[in-house]
Amino acid sequence: MPSAPTSFFASGPAATQISLTWQWAPPPGGLPIARYLIDCGTSPTNLTQIGIATSPTYTYWSASAATQYYCQVIAVDSANDDSQPSSLVTVTTPPMPSAPVQVVVTATYSTVVTVTWSEIIPPNGLPIQSYTIFWGTSPTGLTKLAQRTTTSFTDASVSPDTTYYYAIEATDTGGDVSAMSATAQVTTP
Numbered sequence: 001m002p003s004a005p006t007s008f009f010a011s012g013p014a015a016t017q018i019s020l021t022w023q024w025a026p027p028p029g030g031l032p033i034a035r036y037l038i039d040c041g042t043s044p045t046n047l048t049q050i051g052i053a054t055s056p057t058y059t060y061w062s063a064s065a066a067t068q069y070y071c072q073v074i075a076v077d078s079a080n081d082d083s084q085p086s087s088l089v090t091v092t093t094p095p096m097p098s099a100p101v102q103v104v105v106t107a108t109y110s111t112v113v114t115v116t117w118s119e120i121i122p123p124n125g126l127p128i129q130s131y132t133i134f135w136g137t138s139p140t141g142l143t144k145l146a147q148r149t150t151t152s153f154t155d156a157s158v159s160p161d162t163t164y165y166y167a168i169e170a171t172d173t174g175g176d177v178s179a180m181s182a183t184a185q186v187t188t189p
Contacts, residue, residue, distance in 0.1 A: 002075045002083040003027045005036065005056070010091035014126075014174030015065035018091055020058045024075050031077040040071040044088055047072060065176070066095040066124070095122045097178040100131065100151075100168040105186035110160035113186055116152045117168050126172035139165045139183050163187040 005022040013019055018040065024033060038058050039047040047070065050060050063069065069091050075083040100117040108114050119128055133153050134142035142165060146153060158164055165185045170178040 002077040004084040005073045005086040008086040010089045012093040015096045015176040018060040034078045037074040044070040068092045097170045097172045099179040100181040103184040105184045107188045110189045113155045129173045132169045134167045
């Protein structure tokens, strides 16, 4: 029979992603590996198959944010013999990033607007990698204007005597995107 996978490791590099790695060596005289069955669930006694891999790595892309998972892997040899399951590992995915707060828009000049905001990282959340600034002349249908790594932005593309609306999204280091912030408005002089 094939030996059980060893050195099983799980990490939650993003709010909806689990990365799994393991090692496997055939027993003396054993058959080559055909595939690995990956089982995960939110209870150690209720696992379901989430994927099949042909190499000792697997990324589960449909995890839920801020959720604890239990996972194991089973090796299947070329004769379709299943190994015993690997040791059970646990991993908790981080939460989604919070929407930026306290968005303030100030008309510095008739053709320059400054936008500032704050970010609150939820407990066990990932660091923020970047912010996407959206804008428009209506509070609905905002379009992407710029991307920044800081919590401020100067917009020199505005026109005098015009009302503008701005909102911000945060993207964490796992590539998870927050909900859009509340919309802030400003009218240039």
